[in-house]
Amino acid sequence: xxxAERRRGAQRAATVVTAAFAxxxxxxxxxxxxxxxxxWGAAGVRALATDAELRASIWLTLVSATVATLLGAAGGVxxxxxxxxxxxxxxxxxxxxxxxxxxxxxxxxGIALLLMLGRDTPLGKALLAAGxxxxxxxxxxxxxxxxxxxxxxxSAAREAFDRxxxxxxxxxxxxxxxxxxxxxxxxxxxxxRGLVAAGVVMWARAISEFGAIVVxxxxxxxxxxxxxxxxxxxxxxxxxxxxxxxVLLALVPITVLRTVYSPDSLPERRG
Amino acid sequence: xxxxxRVTAAVGDFxxxxxxxxxDPGTYGVVIGPAGSGKTTLLETIAGIVPVRSGTVRLRGGxxxxxxxxxxRIGIVYQHAYLFPHLSxxxxxxxxxxxxALAAEMVERFRLGAxxxxxxxxxxxxxRQLVALARALATQPDILLLDEPFAAxxxxxxxVARRQVRVLHAERGMTVLHVTHxxxxxxxxxxxxxxxxxxxxxQMGTPDDVFRRPxxxxxxxxxxxENVVLGRVRGVEAGDGADRVxxxxxxxxxxxxxxxxxxxxxxxxxxxxxxALSPERRESSMRNQLDARVVELAPSGVLTYVTMDANGVxxxxxxxxxxxxxxxxxxxxxxxxxxxxxxxxxx
Numbered sequence: 012x013x014x015a016e017r018r019r020g021a022q023r024a025a026t027v028v029t030a031a032f033a034x035x036x037x038x039x040x041x042x043x044x045x046x047x048x049x050x051w052g053a054a055g056v057r058a059l060a061t062d063a064e065l066r067a068s069i070w071l072t073l074v075s076a077t078v079a080t081l082l083g084a085a086g087g088v089x090x091x092x093x094x095x096x097x098x099x100x101x102x103x104x105x106x107x108x109x110x111x112x113x114x115x116x117x118x119x120x121g122i123a124l125l126l127m128l129g130r131d132t133p134l135g136k137a138l139l140a141a142g143x144x145x146x147x148x149x150x151x152x153x154x155x156x157x158x159x160x161x162x163x164x165x166s167a168a169r170e171a172f173d174r175x176x177x178x179x180x181x182x183x184x185x186x187x188x189x190x191x192x193x194x195x196x197x198x199x200x201x202x203x204r205g206l207v208a209a210g211v212v213m214w215a216r217a218i219s220e221f222g223a224i225v226v227x228x229x230x231x232x233x234x235x236x237x238x239x240x241x242x243x244x245x246x247x248x249x250x251x252x253x254x255x256x257x258v259l260l261a262l263v264p265i266t267v268l269r270t271v272y273s274p275d276s277l278p279e280r281r282g
Numbered sequence: 283x284x285x286x287x288r289v290t291a292a293v294g295d296f297x298x299x300x301x302x303x304x305x306d307p308g309t310y311g312v313v314i315g316p317a318g319s320g321k322t323t324l325l326e327t328i329a330g331i332v333p334v335r336s337g338t339v340r341l342r343g344g345x346x347x348x349x350x351x352x353x354x355r356i357g358i359v360y361q362h363a364y365l366f367p368h369l370s371x372x373x374x375x376x377x378x379x380x381x382x383a384l385a386a387e388m389v390e391r392f393r394l395g396a397x398x399x400x401x402x403x404x405x406x407x408x409x410r411q412l413v414a415l416a417r418a419l420a421t422q423p424d425i426l427l428l429d430e431p432f433a434a435x436x437x438x439x440x441x442v443a444r445r446q447v448r449v450l451h452a453e454r455g456m457t458v459l460h461v462t463h464x465x466x467x468x469x470x471x472x473x474x475x476x477x478x479x480x481x482x483x484x485q486m487g488t489p490d491d492v493f494r495r496p497x498x499x500x501x502x503x504x505x506x507x508e509n510v511v512l513g514r515v516r517g518v519e520a521g522d523g524a525d526r527v528x529x530x531x532x533x534x535x536x537x538x539x540x541x542x543x544x545x546x547x548x549x550x551x552x553x554x555x556x557x558a559l560s561p562e563r564r565e566s567s568m569r570n571q572l573d574a575r576v577v578e579l580a581p582s583g584v585l586t587y588v589t590m591d592a593n594g595v596x597x598x599x600x601x602x603x604x605x606x607x608x609x610x611x612x613x614x615x616x617x618x619x620x621x622x623x624x625x626x627x628x629x
Contacts, residue, residue: 178364181331184351185358186378186421200368 047255055255065253068237069260075149075233076217079156083164083213088206091168092194096177109162120158121226128154128227151228159223160216164209171205172198208271215264219257234260283307284328284425284459289337291327298323298481300337305474307342308455310448312472312489314465316504320481321461322360325427328459329358341425354425357418361430363410365402371413372398378421388416391446407434412443419450426451428460432467444471465505469493477501495627499549502629508554508587508598511535515548515628527569527623534593538569539626548628554587556625557599559617561609569623572597576615579606586611592619 058065094106112120128145129135138145145151175198183193199206221235229236234257242250284305291298298320305311313321326332328339330351339347346354365374371394376385389395392412402410411434418426428447432440448471451458462468468475469489477485477492485497496502502510513532530537530550537550563571574590574597581587586606588599599619601609611617 176364178360179366181326181329181351182358182360182364183366183377184331185329185354185356186417187352188378189350189352197366197368201366 044258047251048258051251051255052259055252055259058252059256062252064232065234065237065256068232068234068253069256071149071152071231072218072233072235072260075152076156076214079153079160079217080164080210080214082153083157083161084168084206084210087161087165087209087213088168091165091209092172092198094165095169095172109165111162112158113162117159117220117222118226121155121223124151124154124158124223124227145227147228147230149228149231152224152231152233155223155227156217156220159220160213163216164213167209167212168202168206171202171209174205175201204271208268211264211267211271215261215268218260218264283340283342284311284457285338285340285343286328287338287340289327289339290335291323291332292335293323293326293332296320296323296481297335298327301478301481301483302337303476303483303486305457305459307457309457309473310451310471311457311459311474311476312468313459313461313476313478314463314468314505315478315484316463318480319478321463321478322429323481324478325358325429325459325461329356329427330354331358355421355423356425356427357421357423358427359411359414359418359429359431361433363407363414363434365405365410365413365417367403369402370398371400371402371405374402374413375416375420377417381420384422385416385420388420391419391450392416393442408436408439411435412439415443415447422454424454424456426456426458428458430461430463433462465489465493477504479504494553496551496629498629499551502549502551502627507551508600509550509552509557511550511552511595511597513548513550515541515543515545517545528628530626530628533595535572535595537572537626538623539628540623541626541628543628551627551629552597552621552625554598554600556621557597558620559588559599559601559605559609559611560620561617563618566620567622568620570619570621570626572619574617574619576611576613576617578613579611581606588617590617590619 059069090109094102115123125146126132127134128138128151130139130144130146135145143150145154179197179201180193183197184190188196219235220233221239224233225236225239232240234253238250238253238257241253286301286303289298289301296318301324313324315321323332327334328341330346330349334347337347338345341354341356366377369377372385372389375388375394376382379385389398392415394409394412394416397405397409397413402413405413411431415431426447431447432443435443447458450456460468460471472489475487475489475492476483479500485492485501492501493505496505496507499510499512511532513530513535516529516531518526518528525540526542528539528541528543530539530548532550539550558568572592574592576588577591577596578589579586580589581603584603585600586603588601588606588611590597590599597619609617
């Protein structure tokens with residue numbers, strides 16, 4: 012067999028093997044979730060009408076994730092802007108510290124929060140004295156959600172700011188804008204889609220959180236804790252409708268993200 | 283008025299060092315220099331975008347070294363326009379002004395009427411540049427900083443833009459500092475030229491000063507001097523101070539020059555249009571009459587550039603194409619190249 016033909020044959024074989032691996036991975040990722048939705052999606056939706064505890068946990072999850080995202084954005088967007096635009100000593104360390112909550116196991120994140128905000132800690136006592144209880148409360152859920160998901164928002168928002176040329180702000184300043192006004196009139200509109208996407212990423216991560224929440228605040232139960240409880244207490248069959256609702260819920264941020272970040276809507280760097 | 287006094291500023295690894303110069307009120311100053319010489323950094327330092335590490339920046343006589351850009355009342359136009367991509371052409375032009383009539387006047391001047399509703403991302407490079415000029419001038423700055431604003435324009439648009447900037451400069455008495463790498467453009471536009479290289483000012487003066495008397499061989503080569511010859515100043519023939527006549531030799535070539543450079547190694551800079559050619563020596567006031575042989579002719583419109591070998595040194599003369607024909611010049615032809623001692627600039 013000629014050498015060129017052998018090479019073409021090898022390339023075809025490599026393509027087939029690569030495609031097979033990619034397809035298997037796709038199947039592995041999609042099939043379990045599709046199975047839950049296909050088999051139990053309708054039951055999950057029906058359970059929403061009849062199961063008050065499920066409804067309450069879904070509502071608690073949505074509200075907590077939204078509050079955590081808004082609070083995370085309030086601090087995270089300015090932080091992302093500073094990390095994108097300013098050069099200062101220790102910038103790399105700050106960026107690395109922000110990644111830390113993403114890499115520690117989430118129960119460990121919950122334990123760390125418990126050590127800092129638990130009822131017996133100085134900060135926890137001070138907050139309790141001020142009428143703010145963290146453990147076993149909605150506030151605790153928001154704290155746990157923020158801790159594990161805000162770094163994602165900061166990272167995505169920083170990328171959004173990186174895509175806006177700083178010279179556009181500089182030009183706005185020479186046209187009479189104060190720094191705040193230049194950011195409001197130029198940078199925020201241009202980074203807007205990226206910032207929305209950053210918020211969606213944080214929100215999506217927050218609604219799926221389990222490990223940190225279960226350590227810090229088992230009750231009231233968010234949806235992920237409820238599904239775990241039903242699985243351990245009543246078995247797989249009881250947990251499936253809750254799980255199906257959670258998967259359907261996860262489709263919302265994914266759909267929003269794909270819409271915001273479709274190729275046509277990507278902001279372009281112009282100059 | 284723009285005045286810099288020993289200004290040092292840095293962006294990343296690049297730094298402007300000890301930059302000092304002054305552009306008087308209503309004057310059109312031009313900064314020239316090769317790519318990477320610090321021209322844009324210089325403008326951004328004056329605009330307050332790049333912070334000053336040391337030294338003083340004065341605008342209109344007042345110290346603005348640490349003043350915010352929005353308080354400096356200057357306009358800046360970059361080579362790449364930097365239009366706001368989320369705004370229409372009309373909104374870009376009106377960005378810095380509440381005076382709609384003024385914005386409309388700029389639209390009229392730069393012939394942007396047909397583009398007003400266009401998305402700026404759909405504009406050509408030249409159109410974007412005109413919008414950037416209109417946007418900067420709509421704020422009525424009395425100081426305008428231009429960073430190679432005409433580089434991306436087609437020849438016709440360049441003429442329109444250049445004319446409008448000149449007209450506005452004259453009408454409003456604006457002080458303009460215009461960055462370019464094109465010395466011909468600098469000569470056409472500027473009253474004063476600042477030559478920058480590696481973040482330092484190499485020379486400043488009128489365009490003619492810099493053109494005729496470059497401060498160094500590097501300057502001469504950058505501004506396109508045709509003849510830059512390394513040699514030695516051998517001795518003073520007559521006079522003292524700036525008026526002395528010295529002898530300059532390079533290989534087999536000897537030139538007389540009026541200069542105050544000390545004896546030793548030096549460069550002779552001779553503009554091609556200062557060299558006259560004739561078939562034979564003749565009586566004249568020209569101190570330098572050199573026997574040369576034509577190597578190459580390069581016609582360029584009305585002028586022809588004649589490359590010659592003068593005792594082993596290559597010289598280029600620029601004469602009219604008609605004269606080249608009348609003299610019957612051709613490669614290998616012997617000629618006499620004549621030039622005044624004052625036409626030889628030593629540095």
